[in-house]
Amino acid sequence: MKQYLYDTDDELFRCAVRFVIKAQHGGISTLQRSLDISFAEARDLIARMRTRGIVGFTTGSKASPVLVKCCQQCDRIGKRGFSLLEFPDHSHGMWFCTARTACRKRWPRQSDEEGD
Numbered sequence: 001m002k003q004y005l006y007d008t009d010d011e012l013f014r015c016a017v018r019f020v021i022k023a024q025h026g027g028i029s030t031l032q033r034s035l036d037i038s039f040a041e042a043r044d045l046i047a048r049m050r051t052r053g054i055v056g057f058t059t060g061s062k063a064s065p066v067l068v069k070c071c072q073q074c075d076r077i078g079k080r081g082f083s084l085l086e087f088p089d090h091s092h093g094m095w096f097c098t099a100r101t102a103c104r105k106r107w108p109r110q111s112d113e114e115g116d
Helices: 011-023 028-035 039-051 101-106
Strands: 082-085 094-097
Touching (some): 011 039, 028 039
């Protein structure tokens, strides 16, 4: 895991960061409902994530954009080295590492005809 997740003793913060990254949704009320905490606590957690570069700034009443990705194969967290594998029957795809050899071997390529 990256240093910005574990440089604190706060277990609630670590759990909140993990939830936001896995869900790719930085909404205060979503975080509040999922962790069963008050709105003020959820707002403070999102503000702490914003100062660490995990989520971006909001526009209006929308959720904060999540700037960090999580590989759904090996649980690596980071900002770079990820690709989105989209499936035709799902509304969203799955994020996986492109930097780690193990993940590149396990996941199929998006297009074998492109001549990689």
